[in-house]
Amino acid sequence: QEDIFKKLVAHCKEYGYVFPSSDIYDGLGAVYDYGQNGVELKNNIKKYWWESMVRLHENIVGIDSAIFMHPTIWKASGHVDAFNDPLIDNKDSKKRYRADVLIEDHIAKYDEKIEKDVEKARKRFGDKFDETLFRQTNPQILAHLEKREALRESMAKALNANDLTALRQIIIDNNIVCPISGTANWTEVRQFNLMFSTEMGSTAEGTSKIYLRPETAQGIFVNFLNVQKTGRMKIPFGIAQIGKAFRNEIVARQFIFRMREFEQMEMQFFVRPGTELEWFKKWRETRMKWHQLLGFGAQNYRFHDHEKLAHYANAATDIEYKFPFGFKEVEGIHSRTDFDLSQHQKYSGKKLQYFDTELNESYVPYVIETSIGVDRMFLQIISAAYCEEDLSKDGKQDSRVVLKLPAALAPVKMAVMPLVKKDGLPEKAQEIMDLLKYDFNCQYDEKDSIGKRYRRQDAIGTPFCITVDHQTLQDNAVTIRHRDTMEQERIPIAQLYDILKEKTDL
Ligand code: ATP
Structure with missing residues (x-):
């Protein structure tokens, strides 16, 4: 992951x-x-x-x-006095941490341990594995859960009471170490205000x-x-x-x-x-x-x-x-x-x-x-x-x-591609761009092979690619390729607007 x-x-x-x-x-x-x-x-x-x-x-x-x-707004809202995070430094690595985040990460490790145990058991028991029962009865999992909850509770208590000493003690008691230095050589925990400030006005006074x-x-x-x-x-x-x-x-x-x-x-x-x-x-x-x-x-x-x-x-x-x-x-x-x-x-x-x-x-x-x-x-x-x-x-x-990406959120809704850079295909593709670009974010792409172009559009999440080929000049139809299924179908240019409208509307 x-x-x-x-x-x-x-x-x-x-x-x-x-x-x-x-x-x-x-x-x-x-x-x-x-x-x-x-x-x-x-x-x-x-x-x-x-x-x-x-x-x-x-x-x-x-x-x-x-x-x-107005600066008084932040006084009234409580941000000047209380928009703080508890800060702790590791004296060896000189790295700063949020004390509560260090503890949260430690709590998350219990979750990881539990998931690993479940995974191991799933492999061992195969089809017969009853996950719910295993989670409810396995002594090791229950012990992890108990430790996790106790830790959660003591952290909530320390944060609620704004007790920075208690917060530090939790870090020490649980042997939480700095991920960089690997040591537990910590400073005190102190409050750090998260607001950025600047000055308004041009004269010192x-x-x-x-x-x-x-x-x-x-x-x-x-x-x-x-x-x-x-x-x-x-x-x-x-x-x-x-x-x-x-x-x-x-x-x-x-x-x-x-x-x-x-x-x-x-x-x-x-x-x-x-x-x-x-x-x-x-x-x-x-x-x-x-x-x-x-x-x-x-x-x-x-x-x-x-x-x-x-x-x-x-x-x-x-x-x-x-x-x-x-x-x-x-x-x-x-x-x-x-x-x-x-x-x-x-x-x-x-x-x-x-x-x-x-x-x-x-x-x-x-x-x-x-x-x-x-x-x-x-x-x-x-x-x-x-x-x-x-x-x-x-x-x-x-x-x-x-x-x-959901089609409605995708940055580019449709890529328009002439099969080759000659024989009037780029001009035809440009015509289609002109037809659709006022309503949808479309991208014109004529460089590299069609396969490469498809992959490029997949990588940015474009839901539809259409290819203009020699046949298009005769029948005014194009090949539309769907991103997720990679299926292709032939459709008349006149239908493109409706398809895009239906699939990409928020
Ligand atoms: P956290 O506990 O993660 O610091 P918070 O509870 O202080 O977040 P809120 O003040 O409730 O966050 O902010 C509301 C939303 O704003 C959050 O759910 C999150 O989506 C977003 N947000 C807050 N801080 C950040 C940040 N530093 N960077 C990006 N998004 C943020």
């Missing part, structure tokens, strides 16, 4: 999906650029989210707020410290009244936003899973107090369905309901996906009570209330938040789509790498 992940990262670079930022200067930690195909996929993901959130819900509207915001937003949500909260009043919104209603966020993450790893500059798609849903848990449940289900509709297999998603809740939340869950490096969060759904609006009310001195005409009373609305990272969703999709296929036949070795 680790191996597949390395190949995936290389594939993303080779096929114009993701490049390290400042590549010719050897990169910049946890910052990435999207290439010619990456930007298309990213835009399609954003469109998929925006259409399902904003266009299909009559009571949800979008905004685009600024990255720079006139400057003030401001932050690059670490989440887009606060731009929605501070615009709550602006939108509610100007849009005449009635509760329940939502405000959605897509935009950049910045976090000075301590550990940069796993490619675009954890970045220092990334993009979020967030929606805050404002509800009547007392109805929030009902709405939380509804959004929890709705969001899971949205993910599963992409067709990557329901078994690869799961909920992780939080036992440990932030002080302002009364329910929280993550939607996790099975990445090549294990189940990890893709999206968070939180019931945030009236915490944010009340805090902004207090710090700004402005009333942030809603007059409910049905109840004939004013209140600070409660909020359900759905929050997902565009880049993380990108990684989820591309790791789910990446396939290495063995096509060897009759003793002849052959293989291909194909991105089985």
Whole structure:
């Protein structure tokens, strides 16, 4: 799996999906650029989210707020005082780690051990293997589970109490060592604030410290009244936003899973107090369905309901996906009570209330938040789509790498290929391009053999390739080749628009 992940990262670079930022200067930690195909996929993901959130819900509207915001906002939201991660250094390797992530990785090792035991038993028992029973009764597995749960519990306790000494003690007691130096020679654990700051204003006296937003949500909260009043919104209603966020993450790893500059798609849903848990449940289900509709297999998603809740939340869950490096969060759904609006009310001195005409009373609305990272969703999709296929036949070795992206999200919808570069075929192919390019992202490709061209399109995930041959000049029909099945059929050019429309519409 680790191996597949390395190949995936290389594939993303080779096929114009993701490049390290400042590549010719050897990169910049946890910052990435999207290439010619990456930007298309990213835009399609954003469109998929925006259409399902904003266009299909009559009571949800979008905004685009600024990255720079008044510094007091981050005081009110709690980010200045509490948006911290527990940091620990290994004195030998001089490497920094997030103490909680070190422990989480250690917890994940128990899962790996369990899966290995199951795999071994499956091989040993063959058809007769009852996996459920084995998991429930095998003493070794039960011991691993017990240790894992105990560790989880003590970490949650230490984090909840903000007890940095206890967190360090867990690392020591469990013999967790630095993956680089292999030693347990650690410093104390200390808090590290994740916000980037800069200065606004040009004169020394006139400057003030401001932050690059670490989440887009606060731009929605501070615009709550602006939108509610100007849009005449009635509760329940939502405000959605897509935009950049910045976090000075301590550990940069796993490619675009954890970045220092990334993009979020967030929606805050404002509800009547007392109805929030009902709405939380509804959004929890709705969001899971949205993910599963992409067709990557329901078994690869799961909920992780939080036992440990932030002080302002009364329910929280993550939607996790099975990445090549294990189940990890893709999206968070939180019931945030009236915490944010009340805090902004207090710090700004402005009333942030809603007059409910049905109840004939004013209140600070409660909020359900759905929050997902565009880049993380990108990684989820591309790791789910990446396939290495063995096509060897009759003793002849052959293989291909194909991105089985949902057609609606694929960067290029159709590649148009003249069979040869002469006899009027390129001109005919160009005619087809002109017919379709206003509605679909199509790519013209005339270089190399048809076989090579197909493989190139497979590697970027193009769902359809059409070939223009000499016959086309007579009958106005082309060969269409389907990416996943590699089947080919002959169809009239006049049908191409309808096929693309049907298969690639979001
Ligand atoms: P984690 O526990 O992994 O640090 P979080 O719980 O702090 O994440 P949230 O603040 O809930 O994350 O952010 C909402 C979503 O934004 C996440 O589900 C994730 O998809 C995305 N996200 C958060 N931090 C990053 C990051 N550094 N890089 C890429 N995406 C991120």
